[in-house]
Amino acid sequence: VIEHDAVSLTERFRAPRRLTVTALDGMPLVAPGDALAPLIAAALEASAIAVQDDDVIVVAQKIVSKSEGRLVHLADVEPGGRALQLARELDKDPRMVQLVLDESTEIVRLGQGVLIVEHRQGFVMANAGIDQSNVPPGYALLLPEDVQRSTAALAEGLCAVLSARVAVIVSDSVGRAWRNGTMGQALGVAGLPGVVDLRGDTDMYGRELRVSEIALADCIAAAASLVMGESGERRPVALVRGLEALAAGSTPERPLTREKTRDLFR
Amino acid sequence: VIEHDAVSLTERFRAPRRLTVTALDGMPLVAPGDALAPLIAAALEASAIAVQDDDVIVVAQKIVSKSEGRLVHLADVEPGGRALQLARELDKDPRMVQLVLDESTEIVRLGQGVLIVEHRQGFVMANAGIDQSNVPPGYALLLPEDVQRSTAALAEGLCAVLSARVAVIVSDSVGRAWRNGTMGQALGVAGLPGVVDLRGDTDMYGRELRVSEIALADCIAAAASLVMGESGERRPVALVRGLEALAAGSTPERPLTREKTRDLFR
Numbered sequence: 001v002i003e004h005d006a007v008s009l010t011e012r013f014r015a016p017r018r019l020t021v022t023a024l025d026g027m028p029l030v031a032p033g034d035a036l037a038p039l040i041a042a043a044l045e046a047s048a049i050a051v052q053d054d055d056v057i058v059v060a061q062k063i064v065s066k067s068e069g070r071l072v073h074l075a076d077v078e079p080g081g082r083a084l085q086l087a088r089e090l091d092k093d094p095r096m097v098q099l100v101l102d103e104s105t106e107i108v109r110l111g112q113g114v115l116i117v118e119h120r121q122g123f124v125m126a127n128a129g130i131d132q133s134n135v136p137p138g139y140a141l142l143l144p145e146d147v148q149r150s151t152a153a154l155a156e157g158l159c160a161v162l163s164a165r166v167a168v169i170v171s172d173s174v175g176r177a178w179r180n181g182t183m184g185q186a187l188g189v190a191g192l193p194g195v196v197d198l199r200g201d202t203d204m205y206g207r208e209l210r211v212s213e214i215a216l217a218d219c220i221a222a223a224a225s226l227v228m229g230e231s232g233e234r235r236p237v238a239l240v241r242g243l244e245a246l247a248a249g250s251t252p253e254r255p256l257t258r259e260k261t262r263d264l265f266r
Numbered sequence: 267v268i269e270h271d272a273v274s275l276t277e278r279f280r281a282p283r284r285l286t287v288t289a290l291d292g293m294p295l296v297a298p299g300d301a302l303a304p305l306i307a308a309a310l311e312a313s314a315i316a317v318q319d320d321d322v323i324v325v326a327q328k329i330v331s332k333s334e335g336r337l338v339h340l341a342d343v344e345p346g347g348r349a350l351q352l353a354r355e356l357d358k359d360p361r362m363v364q365l366v367l368d369e370s371t372e373i374v375r376l377g378q379g380v381l382i383v384e385h386r387q388g389f390v391m392a393n394a395g396i397d398q399s400n401v402p403p404g405y406a407l408l409l410p411e412d413v414q415r416s417t418a419a420l421a422e423g424l425c426a427v428l429s430a431r432v433a434v435i436v437s438d439s440v441g442r443a444w445r446n447g448t449m450g451q452a453l454g455v456a457g458l459p460g461v462v463d464l465r466g467d468t469d470m471y472g473r474e475l476r477v478s479e480i481a482l483a484d485c486i487a488a489a490a491s492l493v494m495g496e497s498g499e500r501r502p503v504a505l506v507r508g509l510e511a512l513a514a515g516s517t518p519e520r521p522l523t524r525e526k527t528r529d530l531f532r
Contacts, residue, residue, distance in 0.1 A: 265444065
Protein backbone atom coordinates (compact mmCIF):
# COMPACT_ATOMS: atom_id res chain seq x y z
CA VAL A 1 0.00 0.00 0.00
CA ILE A 2 1.41 3.36 -1.04
CA GLU A 3 0.55 6.32 1.13
CA HIS A 4 0.18 9.72 -0.45
CA ASP A 5 0.78 12.80 1.57
CA ALA A 6 -0.88 16.15 1.18
CA VAL A 7 1.97 18.03 -0.49
CA SER A 8 1.40 18.82 -4.15
CA LEU A 9 3.32 16.19 -6.05
CA THR A 10 4.89 18.64 -8.45
CA GLU A 11 6.30 20.55 -5.50
CA ARG A 12 8.23 17.44 -4.68
CA PHE A 13 9.79 16.86 -8.04
CA ARG A 14 10.14 19.04 -11.08
CA ALA A 15 12.05 18.17 -14.20
CA PRO A 16 15.24 20.25 -14.28
CA ARG A 17 15.93 22.34 -17.35
CA ARG A 18 19.51 21.22 -17.72
CA LEU A 19 21.61 18.25 -16.69
CA THR A 20 25.25 17.39 -17.07
CA VAL A 21 26.47 13.82 -17.11
CA THR A 22 30.19 13.29 -16.53
CA ALA A 23 32.25 10.13 -16.29
CA LEU A 24 34.97 10.26 -13.65
CA ASP A 25 38.61 9.90 -14.52
CA GLY A 26 41.04 8.02 -12.40
CA MET A 27 39.07 5.15 -10.93
CA PRO A 28 41.53 2.33 -10.24
CA LEU A 29 40.70 -1.34 -10.69
CA VAL A 30 38.69 -2.38 -7.64
CA ALA A 31 39.73 -5.37 -5.54
CA PRO A 32 37.84 -7.29 -2.84
CA GLY A 33 37.79 -5.32 0.39
CA ASP A 34 38.37 -1.93 -1.22
CA ALA A 35 36.27 0.85 0.28
CA LEU A 36 34.58 2.54 -2.65
CA ALA A 37 33.71 5.90 -1.08
CA PRO A 38 37.33 7.07 -0.70
CA LEU A 39 38.21 5.77 -4.20
CA ILE A 40 35.29 7.68 -5.69
CA ALA A 41 36.17 10.80 -3.69
CA ALA A 42 39.72 10.63 -5.05
CA ALA A 43 38.43 10.15 -8.60
CA LEU A 44 36.16 13.18 -8.20
CA GLU A 45 39.17 15.20 -7.15
CA ALA A 46 41.24 13.82 -10.05
CA SER A 47 38.38 14.84 -12.34
CA ALA A 48 38.37 18.35 -10.83
CA ILE A 49 34.74 17.99 -9.77
CA ALA A 50 33.65 19.77 -6.59
CA VAL A 51 30.61 17.85 -5.44
CA GLN A 52 27.38 19.70 -4.62
CA ASP A 53 24.21 18.79 -2.76
CA ASP A 54 21.78 16.90 -5.03
CA ASP A 55 24.52 15.56 -7.28
CA VAL A 56 23.76 11.97 -8.22
CA ILE A 57 26.66 9.54 -8.32
CA VAL A 58 26.03 6.53 -10.53
CA VAL A 59 28.22 3.54 -9.76
CA ALA A 60 28.52 0.42 -11.89
CA GLN A 61 27.31 -2.69 -10.09
CA LYS A 62 30.49 -4.37 -11.26
CA ILE A 63 32.78 -2.41 -8.93
CA VAL A 64 30.38 -2.74 -6.01
CA SER A 65 30.38 -6.50 -6.51
CA LYS A 66 34.15 -6.60 -6.87
CA SER A 67 34.65 -4.58 -3.68
CA GLU A 68 32.40 -7.06 -1.89
CA GLY A 69 34.35 -10.05 -3.15
CA ARG A 70 31.49 -11.45 -5.22
CA LEU A 71 33.87 -13.10 -7.69
CA VAL A 72 33.32 -16.83 -7.97
CA HIS A 73 35.95 -19.20 -9.32
CA LEU A 74 34.07 -21.31 -11.84
CA ALA A 75 36.32 -24.31 -11.10
CA ASP A 76 34.79 -24.37 -7.62
CA VAL A 77 31.20 -24.61 -8.90
CA GLU A 78 29.66 -28.10 -8.98
CA PRO A 79 26.68 -28.05 -11.37
CA GLY A 80 23.68 -30.12 -10.29
CA GLY A 81 21.38 -32.15 -12.51
CA ARG A 82 19.04 -29.30 -13.35
CA ALA A 83 21.93 -27.01 -14.30
CA LEU A 84 23.49 -29.72 -16.47
CA GLN A 85 20.21 -30.24 -18.29
CA LEU A 86 19.52 -26.53 -18.80
CA ALA A 87 23.10 -25.97 -19.91
CA ARG A 88 22.70 -28.62 -22.61
CA GLU A 89 19.42 -27.08 -23.74
CA LEU A 90 20.84 -23.57 -23.86
CA ASP A 91 24.40 -24.39 -24.91
CA LYS A 92 25.79 -22.66 -21.83
CA ASP A 93 28.52 -23.44 -19.29
CA PRO A 94 26.74 -25.64 -16.69
CA ARG A 95 28.67 -23.95 -13.88
CA MET A 96 27.31 -20.56 -14.98
CA VAL A 97 23.80 -22.02 -15.12
CA GLN A 98 24.24 -23.38 -11.59
CA LEU A 99 25.23 -19.92 -10.37
CA VAL A 100 22.21 -18.39 -12.09
CA LEU A 101 19.90 -20.92 -10.42
CA ASP A 102 21.53 -20.29 -7.04
CA GLU A 103 20.96 -16.55 -7.40
CA SER A 104 17.32 -16.71 -8.54
CA THR A 105 13.90 -17.55 -7.22
CA GLU A 106 12.26 -18.36 -10.54
CA ILE A 107 12.94 -18.92 -14.24
CA VAL A 108 10.89 -16.38 -16.20
CA ARG A 109 11.88 -17.38 -19.75
CA LEU A 110 14.12 -19.94 -21.24
CA GLY A 111 15.25 -20.24 -24.84
CA GLN A 112 17.49 -19.07 -27.63
CA GLY A 113 20.52 -19.45 -25.40
CA VAL A 114 18.98 -17.05 -22.89
CA LEU A 115 18.02 -17.69 -19.28
CA ILE A 116 15.86 -14.91 -17.89
CA VAL A 117 15.15 -15.21 -14.19
CA GLU A 118 13.79 -13.38 -11.23
CA HIS A 119 16.80 -12.58 -9.12
CA ARG A 120 16.50 -13.19 -5.36
CA GLN A 121 16.47 -9.40 -5.05
CA GLY A 122 13.43 -9.10 -7.31
CA PHE A 123 14.97 -7.99 -10.61
CA VAL A 124 13.91 -9.77 -13.78
CA MET A 125 17.10 -10.10 -15.79
CA ALA A 126 19.17 -12.37 -18.00
CA ASN A 127 21.54 -14.73 -16.17
CA ALA A 128 20.70 -13.20 -12.78
CA GLY A 129 23.04 -10.34 -13.66
CA ILE A 130 26.07 -12.61 -13.46
CA ASP A 131 28.82 -11.23 -15.57
CA GLN A 132 32.02 -12.47 -17.17
CA SER A 133 33.02 -9.27 -18.99
CA ASN A 134 35.88 -7.32 -17.46
CA VAL A 135 36.27 -10.14 -14.95
CA PRO A 136 39.41 -12.33 -14.77
CA PRO A 137 39.20 -15.40 -17.02
CA GLY A 138 37.72 -18.41 -15.23
CA TYR A 139 35.70 -16.25 -12.84
CA ALA A 140 32.17 -14.92 -12.75
CA LEU A 141 30.88 -11.92 -10.86
CA LEU A 142 27.59 -12.03 -8.92
CA LEU A 143 25.43 -9.05 -8.04
CA PRO A 144 26.06 -7.64 -4.56
CA GLU A 145 24.57 -9.76 -1.82
CA ASP A 146 22.01 -7.02 -1.08
CA VAL A 147 22.39 -4.24 -3.62
CA GLN A 148 19.98 -1.86 -1.89
CA ARG A 149 21.91 -2.20 1.35
CA SER A 150 25.20 -1.67 -0.51
CA THR A 151 23.79 1.42 -2.21
CA ALA A 152 22.57 2.93 1.05
CA ALA A 153 25.92 2.24 2.72
CA LEU A 154 27.83 3.77 -0.19
CA ALA A 155 25.61 6.85 -0.13
CA GLU A 156 26.21 7.24 3.58
CA GLY A 157 29.95 6.85 3.08
CA LEU A 158 30.03 9.32 0.18
CA CYS A 159 27.95 11.94 2.01
CA ALA A 160 30.40 11.70 4.92
CA VAL A 161 33.63 11.79 2.94
CA LEU A 162 32.38 14.49 0.53
CA SER A 163 30.51 16.56 3.12
CA ALA A 164 27.58 16.90 0.72
CA ARG A 165 24.11 15.44 0.41
CA VAL A 166 24.65 13.31 -2.69
CA ALA A 167 22.38 10.59 -4.00
CA VAL A 168 23.68 7.24 -5.26
CA ILE A 169 22.45 4.84 -7.90
CA VAL A 170 24.08 1.45 -8.41
CA SER A 171 23.45 0.52 -12.03
CA ASP A 172 23.83 -2.38 -14.41
CA SER A 173 23.56 -2.74 -18.17
CA VAL A 174 20.53 -4.80 -19.00
CA GLY A 175 18.66 -6.13 -21.98
CA ARG A 176 14.95 -5.48 -22.37
CA ALA A 177 11.83 -7.03 -23.77
CA TRP A 178 10.94 -5.87 -27.31
CA ARG A 179 13.95 -3.62 -27.82
CA ASN A 180 17.42 -4.19 -29.20
CA GLY A 181 20.45 -3.10 -27.22
CA THR A 182 21.27 -2.75 -23.55
CA MET A 183 20.91 0.27 -21.35
CA GLY A 184 21.88 1.31 -17.85
CA GLN A 185 19.25 0.51 -15.23
CA ALA A 186 19.11 1.15 -11.49
CA LEU A 187 19.58 -1.79 -9.14
CA GLY A 188 19.87 0.26 -5.96
CA VAL A 189 18.88 3.83 -5.15
CA ALA A 190 19.65 6.00 -2.15
CA GLY A 191 18.92 9.67 -1.55
CA LEU A 192 16.47 10.08 -4.39
CA PRO A 193 13.16 8.49 -5.33
CA GLY A 194 13.59 5.56 -7.69
CA VAL A 195 10.17 6.27 -9.14
CA VAL A 196 8.48 9.67 -9.01
CA ASP A 197 4.78 9.46 -8.46
CA LEU A 198 2.87 12.14 -10.35
CA ARG A 199 -0.55 10.66 -9.78
CA GLY A 200 -3.01 13.44 -9.16
CA ASP A 201 -1.05 15.86 -11.33
CA THR A 202 -2.86 17.38 -14.28
CA ASP A 203 -1.97 18.24 -17.84
CA MET A 204 -2.33 21.62 -19.52
CA TYR A 205 -6.06 20.98 -20.01
CA GLY A 206 -6.59 20.05 -16.37
CA ARG A 207 -6.92 16.37 -17.22
CA GLU A 208 -5.30 13.89 -14.85
CA LEU A 209 -2.05 12.58 -16.31
CA ARG A 210 -2.19 9.13 -17.85
CA VAL A 211 1.55 8.77 -17.46
CA SER A 212 1.81 9.18 -13.77
CA GLU A 213 5.01 7.55 -12.61
CA ILE A 214 8.44 8.51 -13.88
CA ALA A 215 11.25 5.99 -13.71
CA LEU A 216 13.62 8.64 -12.37
CA ALA A 217 16.45 6.36 -11.27
CA ASP A 218 16.33 4.29 -14.46
CA CYS A 219 16.41 7.43 -16.62
CA ILE A 220 19.43 8.68 -14.70
CA ALA A 221 21.15 5.30 -14.98
CA ALA A 222 20.45 5.24 -18.72
CA ALA A 223 21.91 8.73 -19.11
CA ALA A 224 24.99 7.75 -17.10
CA SER A 225 25.51 4.63 -19.18
CA LEU A 226 26.13 6.87 -22.19
CA VAL A 227 29.34 8.18 -20.61
CA MET A 228 30.33 5.04 -18.69
CA GLY A 229 30.56 2.89 -21.83
CA GLU A 230 30.79 -0.87 -22.14
CA SER A 231 33.88 -1.56 -24.02
CA GLY A 232 36.69 -1.58 -21.50
CA GLU A 233 36.60 2.19 -21.04
CA ARG A 234 36.99 1.59 -17.33
CA ARG A 235 34.70 4.39 -16.34
CA PRO A 236 32.60 2.80 -13.65
CA VAL A 237 31.43 6.04 -12.03
CA ALA A 238 29.51 9.01 -13.40
CA LEU A 239 28.14 12.16 -11.85
CA VAL A 240 24.77 13.59 -12.87
CA ARG A 241 24.19 17.20 -11.91
CA GLY A 242 21.13 19.39 -12.21
CA LEU A 243 18.39 17.57 -10.37
CA GLU A 244 16.96 19.47 -7.44
CA ALA A 245 15.39 18.79 -4.09
CA LEU A 246 16.02 15.10 -4.40
CA ALA A 247 15.71 14.34 -0.73
CA ALA A 248 12.35 16.14 -0.66
CA GLY A 249 11.12 13.92 -3.45
CA SER A 250 11.94 10.65 -1.82
CA THR A 251 8.54 10.02 -0.25
CA PRO A 252 6.36 8.19 -0.96
CA GLU A 253 8.70 5.41 -1.93
CA ARG A 254 7.83 3.25 -4.91
CA PRO A 255 9.73 0.08 -5.70
CA LEU A 256 11.83 -0.13 -8.88
CA THR A 257 10.37 -3.46 -9.86
CA ARG A 258 6.73 -4.08 -10.65
CA GLU A 259 4.73 -6.22 -8.31
CA LYS A 260 4.45 -9.63 -9.89
CA THR A 261 0.67 -9.44 -9.93
CA ARG A 262 0.85 -6.17 -11.90
CA ASP A 263 3.26 -7.53 -14.47
CA LEU A 264 1.82 -9.01 -17.65
CA PHE A 265 5.23 -10.26 -18.77
CA ARG A 266 6.04 -12.73 -16.01
CA VAL B 267 21.39 -9.96 -42.20
CA ILE B 268 23.75 -7.43 -40.63
CA GLU B 269 26.95 -6.71 -42.47
CA HIS B 270 30.05 -5.82 -40.53
CA ASP B 271 32.72 -3.77 -42.14
CA ALA B 272 36.42 -3.91 -41.48
CA VAL B 273 36.71 -0.76 -39.36
CA SER B 274 37.31 -1.38 -35.66
CA LEU B 275 33.93 -0.99 -34.03
CA THR B 276 35.23 1.18 -31.24
CA GLU B 277 36.57 3.57 -33.83
CA ARG B 278 33.02 4.06 -34.92
CA PHE B 279 31.55 4.87 -31.52
CA ARG B 280 33.16 5.71 -28.23
CA ALA B 281 31.32 6.73 -25.12
CA PRO B 282 31.84 10.46 -24.59
CA ARG B 283 33.23 11.58 -21.26
CA ARG B 284 30.68 14.32 -20.75
CA LEU B 285 27.19 15.11 -21.97
CA THR B 286 24.84 17.99 -21.43
CA VAL B 287 21.09 17.62 -21.70
CA THR B 288 19.09 20.84 -22.06
CA ALA B 289 15.38 21.44 -22.50
CA LEU B 290 14.55 24.24 -24.90
CA ASP B 291 12.63 27.30 -23.83
CA GLY B 292 10.06 28.98 -25.96
CA MET B 293 8.41 26.16 -27.86
CA PRO B 294 4.87 27.30 -28.70
CA LEU B 295 1.87 24.99 -28.74
CA VAL B 296 2.00 23.10 -32.01
CA ALA B 297 -0.99 23.05 -34.37
CA PRO B 298 -1.73 20.87 -37.39
CA GLY B 299 0.30 22.00 -40.38
CA ASP B 300 3.01 23.73 -38.35
CA ALA B 301 6.51 23.14 -39.69
CA LEU B 302 8.55 21.97 -36.72
CA ALA B 303 12.06 22.75 -37.96
CA PRO B 304 11.61 26.55 -37.93
CA LEU B 305 9.82 26.41 -34.55
CA ILE B 306 12.68 24.40 -33.07
CA ALA B 307 15.26 26.70 -34.64
CA ALA B 308 13.52 29.68 -33.03
CA ALA B 309 13.37 27.91 -29.67
CA LEU B 310 17.10 27.15 -29.89
CA GLU B 311 17.72 30.81 -30.49
CA ALA B 312 15.41 31.79 -27.62
CA SER B 313 17.37 29.36 -25.43
CA ALA B 314 20.64 30.97 -26.52
CA ILE B 315 21.93 27.66 -27.90
CA ALA B 316 24.23 27.77 -30.92
CA VAL B 317 23.85 24.35 -32.48
CA GLN B 318 26.94 22.30 -33.34
CA ASP B 319 27.57 19.27 -35.51
CA ASP B 320 26.73 16.04 -33.66
CA ASP B 321 24.20 17.71 -31.37
CA VAL B 322 21.21 15.43 -30.91
CA ILE B 323 17.78 17.05 -30.89
CA VAL B 324 15.16 14.99 -29.09
CA VAL B 325 11.59 15.82 -30.03
CA ALA B 326 8.49 14.57 -28.25
CA GLN B 327 6.32 12.40 -30.47
CA LYS B 328 3.39 14.45 -29.28
CA ILE B 329 4.34 17.57 -31.19
CA VAL B 330 5.27 15.61 -34.30
CA SER B 331 1.84 14.00 -34.22
CA LYS B 332 0.14 17.34 -33.60
CA SER B 333 1.99 18.98 -36.49
CA GLU B 334 0.83 16.13 -38.72
CA GLY B 335 -2.78 16.53 -37.65
CA ARG B 336 -3.00 13.13 -35.98
CA LEU B 337 -5.68 14.32 -33.55
CA VAL B 338 -8.85 12.25 -33.76
CA HIS B 339 -12.19 13.50 -32.50
CA LEU B 340 -13.50 10.64 -30.39
CA ALA B 341 -17.09 11.54 -31.29
CA ASP B 342 -16.24 10.54 -34.87
CA VAL B 343 -15.05 7.04 -33.90
CA GLU B 344 -17.54 4.19 -34.34
CA PRO B 345 -16.45 1.25 -32.18
CA GLY B 346 -16.99 -2.19 -33.71
CA GLY B 347 -18.01 -5.37 -31.92
CA ARG B 348 -14.50 -6.40 -30.93
CA ALA B 349 -13.74 -2.95 -29.50
CA LEU B 350 -17.00 -2.93 -27.54
CA GLN B 351 -16.22 -6.33 -26.05
CA LEU B 352 -12.61 -5.47 -25.16
CA ALA B 353 -13.69 -2.13 -23.72
CA ARG B 354 -16.12 -3.88 -21.38
CA GLU B 355 -13.42 -6.35 -20.33
CA LEU B 356 -10.85 -3.63 -19.70
CA ASP B 357 -13.16 -0.88 -18.50
CA LYS B 358 -11.98 1.45 -21.25
CA ASP B 359 -13.62 3.88 -23.65
CA PRO B 360 -14.68 1.68 -26.62
CA ARG B 361 -13.76 4.44 -29.06
CA MET B 362 -10.20 4.47 -27.67
CA VAL B 363 -10.07 0.70 -27.97
CA GLN B 364 -11.21 0.94 -31.60
CA LEU B 365 -8.41 3.41 -32.32
CA VAL B 366 -5.88 1.10 -30.66
CA LEU B 367 -7.07 -1.84 -32.78
CA ASP B 368 -6.93 0.29 -35.94
CA GLU B 369 -3.32 1.26 -35.19
CA SER B 370 -2.05 -2.21 -34.34
CA THR B 371 -1.27 -5.50 -36.00
CA GLU B 372 -1.54 -7.71 -32.92
CA ILE B 373 -2.62 -7.75 -29.28
CA VAL B 374 0.40 -8.78 -27.20
CA ARG B 375 -1.18 -8.71 -23.72
CA LEU B 376 -4.57 -7.92 -22.36
CA GLY B 377 -5.55 -7.43 -18.76
CA GLN B 378 -5.63 -5.23 -15.69
CA GLY B 379 -7.10 -2.39 -17.73
CA VAL B 380 -4.10 -2.52 -20.05
CA LEU B 381 -4.01 -3.23 -23.77
CA ILE B 382 -0.48 -3.87 -24.99
CA VAL B 383 -0.18 -4.22 -28.73
CA GLU B 384 2.25 -4.35 -31.56
CA HIS B 385 1.86 -1.06 -33.35
CA ARG B 386 1.72 -1.16 -37.15
CA GLN B 387 5.18 0.40 -37.03
CA GLY B 388 6.57 -2.48 -34.96
CA PHE B 389 6.68 -1.00 -31.46
CA VAL B 390 5.29 -3.05 -28.60
CA MET B 391 3.49 -0.53 -26.43
CA ALA B 392 0.41 0.15 -24.34
CA ASN B 393 -2.59 1.52 -26.24
CA ALA B 394 -0.60 1.79 -29.49
CA GLY B 395 0.93 4.96 -28.11
CA ILE B 396 -2.38 6.79 -28.36
CA ASP B 397 -2.44 9.62 -25.90
CA GLN B 398 -5.03 11.81 -24.23
CA SER B 399 -2.68 13.83 -21.99
CA ASN B 400 -2.03 17.39 -23.07
CA VAL B 401 -4.55 16.86 -25.84
CA PRO B 402 -7.83 18.82 -26.05
CA PRO B 403 -10.70 17.12 -24.19
CA GLY B 404 -12.65 14.75 -26.44
CA TYR B 405 -9.67 14.09 -28.69
CA ALA B 406 -6.98 11.44 -28.89
CA LEU B 407 -3.57 11.73 -30.51
CA LEU B 408 -2.16 8.94 -32.66
CA LEU B 409 1.51 8.30 -33.37
CA PRO B 410 2.79 9.86 -36.59
CA GLU B 411 1.69 7.95 -39.68
CA ASP B 412 5.31 6.85 -40.28
CA VAL B 413 7.47 8.06 -37.42
CA GLN B 414 10.75 7.07 -39.04
CA ARG B 415 9.88 9.03 -42.15
CA SER B 416 8.84 12.00 -40.00
CA THR B 417 12.10 11.81 -38.06
CA ALA B 418 14.21 11.71 -41.21
CA ALA B 419 12.31 14.63 -42.70
CA LEU B 420 12.66 16.66 -39.52
CA ALA B 421 16.40 15.92 -39.38
CA GLU B 422 16.77 17.05 -42.95
CA GLY B 423 14.80 20.23 -42.23
CA LEU B 424 16.80 20.98 -39.09
CA CYS B 425 20.17 20.39 -40.75
CA ALA B 426 19.14 22.83 -43.48
CA VAL B 427 17.72 25.56 -41.27
CA LEU B 428 20.51 25.26 -38.68
CA SER B 429 23.37 24.73 -41.14
CA ALA B 430 24.72 21.95 -38.92
CA ARG B 431 24.84 18.15 -39.02
CA VAL B 432 22.45 17.42 -36.17
CA ALA B 433 20.84 14.10 -35.35
CA VAL B 434 17.19 13.75 -34.41
CA ILE B 435 15.33 11.35 -32.15
CA VAL B 436 11.55 11.37 -31.90
CA SER B 437 10.71 10.01 -28.47
CA ASP B 438 7.76 8.88 -26.40
CA SER B 439 7.27 8.06 -22.73
CA VAL B 440 6.63 4.37 -22.37
CA GLY B 441 5.99 1.79 -19.71
CA ARG B 442 8.12 -1.34 -19.54
CA ALA B 443 7.91 -4.96 -18.54
CA TRP B 444 9.08 -5.68 -14.99
CA ARG B 445 9.81 -2.09 -13.99
CA ASN B 446 7.74 0.65 -12.44
CA GLY B 447 7.60 4.06 -14.04
CA THR B 448 7.82 5.37 -17.58
CA MET B 449 10.88 6.54 -19.45
CA GLY B 450 11.66 8.24 -22.72
CA GLN B 451 12.23 5.84 -25.59
CA ALA B 452 13.14 6.39 -29.23
CA LEU B 453 10.45 5.89 -31.88
CA GLY B 454 12.42 7.35 -34.77
CA VAL B 455 16.12 8.03 -35.24
CA ALA B 456 18.00 9.96 -37.93
CA GLY B 457 21.66 10.87 -38.14
CA LEU B 458 22.87 8.50 -35.45
CA PRO B 459 22.75 4.75 -34.95
CA GLY B 460 19.75 3.68 -32.90
CA VAL B 461 21.72 0.71 -31.63
CA VAL B 462 25.52 0.59 -31.50
CA ASP B 463 26.94 -2.77 -32.34
CA LEU B 464 30.04 -3.60 -30.31
CA ARG B 465 30.19 -7.24 -31.29
CA GLY B 466 33.78 -8.23 -31.77
CA ASP B 467 34.98 -5.73 -29.20
CA THR B 468 36.89 -7.09 -26.23
CA ASP B 469 37.04 -6.32 -22.54
CA MET B 470 40.11 -5.45 -20.50
CA TYR B 471 41.08 -9.14 -20.37
CA GLY B 472 40.72 -9.57 -24.11
CA ARG B 473 37.46 -11.49 -23.73
CA GLU B 474 34.74 -10.77 -26.24
CA LEU B 475 32.06 -8.55 -24.70
CA ARG B 476 28.91 -10.27 -23.57
CA VAL B 477 27.01 -6.99 -23.73
CA SER B 478 27.52 -6.18 -27.33
CA GLU B 479 24.80 -3.83 -28.42
CA ILE B 480 24.14 -0.48 -26.80
CA ALA B 481 20.68 1.04 -27.07
CA LEU B 482 22.16 4.42 -27.93
CA ALA B 483 18.99 6.16 -29.07
CA ASP B 484 16.94 4.84 -26.16
CA CYS B 485 19.58 5.97 -23.65
CA ILE B 486 19.58 9.44 -25.20
CA ALA B 487 15.77 9.56 -25.18
CA ALA B 488 15.75 8.48 -21.53
CA ALA B 489 18.26 11.18 -20.63
CA ALA B 490 16.23 13.79 -22.50
CA SER B 491 13.03 12.74 -20.77
CA LEU B 492 14.58 13.89 -17.48
CA VAL B 493 14.53 17.50 -18.67
CA MET B 494 11.42 17.32 -20.85
CA GLY B 495 9.15 16.29 -17.98
CA GLU B 496 5.65 14.87 -18.07
CA SER B 497 3.57 17.17 -16.06
CA GLY B 498 2.56 19.97 -18.38
CA GLU B 499 6.02 21.55 -18.39
CA ARG B 500 5.59 22.08 -22.10
CA ARG B 501 9.16 21.30 -22.93
CA PRO B 502 8.79 19.03 -25.93
CA VAL B 503 12.33 19.49 -27.25
CA ALA B 504 15.73 18.83 -25.70
CA LEU B 505 19.28 19.06 -26.97
CA VAL B 506 21.90 16.47 -26.04
CA ARG B 507 25.48 17.55 -26.63
CA GLY B 508 28.74 15.66 -26.30
CA LEU B 509 28.38 12.64 -28.54
CA GLU B 510 30.93 12.47 -31.31
CA ALA B 511 31.22 11.18 -34.81
CA LEU B 512 27.58 10.16 -34.90
CA ALA B 513 27.33 9.99 -38.63
CA ALA B 514 30.39 7.73 -38.76
CA GLY B 515 28.70 5.38 -36.33
CA SER B 516 25.54 4.95 -38.26
CA THR B 517 26.51 1.78 -40.08
CA PRO B 518 25.75 -1.05 -39.72
CA GLU B 519 22.16 -0.19 -38.97
CA ARG B 520 20.30 -2.21 -36.35
CA PRO B 521 16.58 -1.85 -35.79
CA LEU B 522 15.27 -0.40 -32.52
CA THR B 523 12.80 -3.22 -32.02
CA ARG B 524 13.70 -6.84 -31.58
CA GLU B 525 12.78 -9.26 -34.30
CA LYS B 526 9.71 -11.11 -33.14
CA THR B 527 11.48 -14.45 -33.35
CA ARG B 528 14.20 -13.18 -31.03
CA ASP B 529 11.77 -11.84 -28.44
CA LEU B 530 10.78 -14.11 -25.57
CA PHE B 531 8.13 -11.68 -24.36
CA ARG B 532 5.76 -11.65 -27.32
